[in-house]
Amino acid sequence: MSFFNKVLFLIAFSLFVQNSHAALTIEISEGVSSALPVAIVPFSSTGAPVNISAVVNADLERSGYFKMMAEQAMPSKPNAASAVNFNEWQAASQNYLVIGQLADAGGGQYNIQFQLFDVYKSGQLLGYRMTSTAADLRKTAHHISDLIFEKLTGKKGVFSGRIAYITTTNPASKQQSHQLQVADADGFNPQTIATSVEPLMSPSWSPDGKKIAYVSFERKTAAIYVQTLASGERARVAEFPGINGAPAWSPDGTRLALTLSKDGSPDIFILNLSTHALTKLTRSFSIDTEPSWSPDGNSIVFTSDRGGKPQIYIVSSQGGEEKRLTFSGSYNARASFSPDGRNLVMVHGNGNDYRIAVMDMSNKSINVLTSGRSDESPSFAPNGSMILYASKKGGTAFLSAVSIDGKIQQRLLFNSGEVREPSWGP
Amino acid sequence: MKLNKTIIALAISALVLSACSDTDEKDTSLLDGNLNANSGINDASTSGLNKGYGMNGSAMSGNGDYASTLGPEFNDPNNPLSKRTIYFMLDSSEVMPDFINVISAHSQYLIANPAQHITLEGNGDERGSREYNIALGEQRAKSVASLMKARGVSESQLNIVSYGEEKPAVLGNNEAAWEKNRRVEVAYQPR
Numbered sequence: 215m216s217f218f219n220k221v222l223f224l225i226a227f228s229l230f231v232q233n234s235h236a237a238l239t240i241e242i243s244e245g246v247s248s249a250l251p252v253a254i255v256p257f258s259s260t261g262a263p264v265n266i267s268a269v270v271n272a273d274l275e276r277s278g279y280f281k282m283m284a285e286q287a288m289p290s291k292p293n294a295a296s297a298v299n300f301n302e303w304q305a306a307s308q309n310y311l312v313i314g315q316l317a318d319a320g321g322g323q324y325n326i327q328f329q330l331f332d333v334y335k336s337g338q339l340l341g342y343r344m345t346s347t348a349a350d351l352r353k354t355a356h357h358i359s360d361l362i363f364e365k366l367t368g369k370k371g372v373f374s375g376r377i378a379y380i381t382t383t384n385p386a387s388k389q390q391s392h393q394l395q396v397a398d399a400d401g402f403n404p405q406t407i408a409t410s411v412e413p414l415m416s417p418s419w420s421p422d423g424k425k426i427a428y429v430s431f432e433r434k435t436a437a438i439y440v441q442t443l444a445s446g447e448r449a450r451v452a453e454f455p456g457i458n459g460a461p462a463w464s465p466d467g468t469r470l471a472l473t474l475s476k477d478g479s480p481d482i483f484i485l486n487l488s489t490h491a492l493t494k495l496t497r498s499f500s501i502d503t504e505p506s507w508s509p510d511g512n513s514i515v516f517t518s519d520r521g522g523k524p525q526i527y528i529v530s531s532q533g534g535e536e537k538r539l540t541f542s543g544s545y546n547a548r549a550s551f552s553p554d555g556r557n558l559v560m561v562h563g564n565g566n567d568y569r570i571a572v573m574d575m576s577n578k579s580i581n582v583l584t585s586g587r588s589d590e591s592p593s594f595a596p597n598g599s600m601i602l603y604a605s606k607k608g609g610t611a612f613l614s615a616v617s618i619d620g621k622i623q624q625r626l627l628f629n630s631g632e633v634r635e636p637s638w639g640p
Numbered sequence: 641m642k643l644n645k646t647i648i649a650l651a652i653s654a655l656v657l658s659a660c661s662d663t664d665e666k667d668t669s670l671l672d673g674n675l676n677a678n679s680g681i682n683d684a685s686t687s688g689l690n691k692g693y694g695m696n697g698s699a700m701s702g703n704g705d706y707a708s709t710l711g712p713e714f715n716d717p718n719n720p721l722s723k724r725t726i727y728f729m730l731d732s733s734e735v736m737p738d739f740i741n742v743i744s745a746h747s748q749y750l751i752a753n754p755a756q757h758i759t760l761e762g763n764g765d766e767r768g769s770r771e772y773n774i775a776l777g778e779q780r781a782k783s784v785a786s787l788m789k790a791r792g793v794s795e796s797q798l799n800i801v802s803y804g805e806e807k808p809a810v811l812g813n814n815e816a817a818w819e820k821n822r823r824v825e826v827a828y829q830p831r
Binding site: 218385386413415416431434435456457459460473475480501503504517519523524545547548561563568587588590591606608609634635 | 651699766767769770771772774775776778779800801802803804806807811812813
């Protein structure tokens with residue numbers, strides 16, 4: 215008897231229209247007790263499509279470092295420095311004051327200026343004037359937040375950054391669909407860059423933020439793709455028999471560390487993206503997976519169960535002796551370095567709960583930062599201050615962020631379906 | 641005659657992610673003279689986003705439960721061929737004794753039907769990290785494959801894929817769901 219196997223290819227073209235709604239609602243669940251009081255006076259504006267001062271206010275509030283003054287409590291609403299009376303802001307117990315203006319410059323352009331003042335010193339800390347298209351106004355607002363944040367905390371702001379994550383719509387149905395999305399750090403401007411009814415996994419940003427590597431099962435087998443965000447063009451860089459997983463970009467952007475099981479057990483390999491040369495880094499008969507580079511590119515940490523349970527190991531990116539790093543907890547996996555290389559964040563399990571923990575590389579002490587039952591996929595912010603991760607509670611999957619000292623916690627609620635595997639872009 | 645249809649849809653949508661030119665300008669006149677300046681006007685830049693075109697691909701496929709069309713023995717609850725899911729303990733890829741007869745029955749069928757191919761789909765529960773669960777799912781599928789090969793099934797009839805925790809059989813955050821998700825599915829491929 216003969217059987218037919220019919221394959222239909224449908225090609226559909228559709229234009230993705232950018233919209234400004236948020237995919238994620240971010241709420242701060244815990245902030246630092248020493249939060250600095252800051253007042254942002256609503257900027258004067260001539261009917262601009264984005265309320266810039268409100269975006270800046272929300273950014274700074276979400277960071278957990280600042281206590282933002284409510285508009286109703288403000289003693290006055292100056293838009294020019296000449297109208298600022300520092301005495302009344304001192305009386306209102308504000309440390310810092312931000313004022314600004316936004317004006318329609320015609321031709322779809324807006325002129326924005328803002329100033330940041332130290333209320334007690336009665337002096338300006340920052341003053342900027344910038345021009346933005348209507349479409350870039352949110353971006354400009356995040357940029358202003360970064361400038362203010364860095365001036366007041368000494369740390370680089372991460373409000374202009376982007377995050378990638380995987381979502382599933384209709385998770386309970388056979389018609390489920392998986393999306394790889396990229397959004398602004400505040401959850402706005404979500405864009406789907408890949409869609410598949412088969413799973414998508416493990417998004418990894420290139421160091422320049424222009425590409426994302428990820429795993430797709432769209433051909434009913436695991437393959438690793440590298441997709442350029444600007445053009446949408448993508449290349450299938452690994453589709454060997456067995457596992458093709460856990461891509462991780464080298465800090466210089468030339469290589470991917472990845473997991474392949476083509477030789478038997480899963481091992482760590484390094485793929486040179488220009489020459490396509492493949493180098494085998496680990497050779498155990500156990501599971502070796504989840505490679506991640508040190509910021510200097512000299513070392514790779516990975517998960518291995520060679521000792522019976524998954525633990526974190528480290529090896530030179532040139533190969534050589536593999537050393538175990540974690541000894542506390544029965545389950546340590548998916549480690550990655552902080553941007554300064556001093557800490558390692560990982561999934562830390564004690565048999566029942568899986569939580570996000572940070573290990574100090576100098577003394578190997580482990581600090582558990584979260585309290586969920588099923589926390590996973592930790593990813594450092596580019597400034598090293600926060601860690602984004604995926605969590606589940608009561609059947610709902612959401613993203614969370616926690617500061618490296620555990621003091622600031624945010625919850626990012628996805629508006630529909632399921633969300634997981636967040637990755638903070640450069 | 642059986643007709644198995646697989647539909648693969650590729651959707652290509654244009655989207656917009658790129659940089660546009662910086663439009664900032666330096667300004668040295670912003671400061672009002674009556675204020676004490678700690679610092680003057682700085683240069684600022686806003687990098688654009690969301691300009692350009694891209695595409696995304698999506699694939700859909702499905703062949704349903706092909707095995708149920710192979711013969712009545714695959715639908716008879718008293719026949720081990722009707723069981724096509726093998727369950728595992730937490731963090732383990734060891735096949736439990738309860739499932740040996742299921743594996744033996746499928747092995748005998750494959751030996752008698754050498755043109756038949758199967759895919760062993762390894763899966764795990766949601767706990768722990770996702771890529772590690774991919775590795776664990778593959779170990780489970782390989783455990784089943786090695787038992788089948790030991791019974792005489794040709795390696796060429798066996799295909800392995802691990803979905804880790806990405807394709808749960810049951811949604812839920814409790815042991816009742818987890819134990820149903822730690823599994824290998826024996827998927828008969830259309831001949």
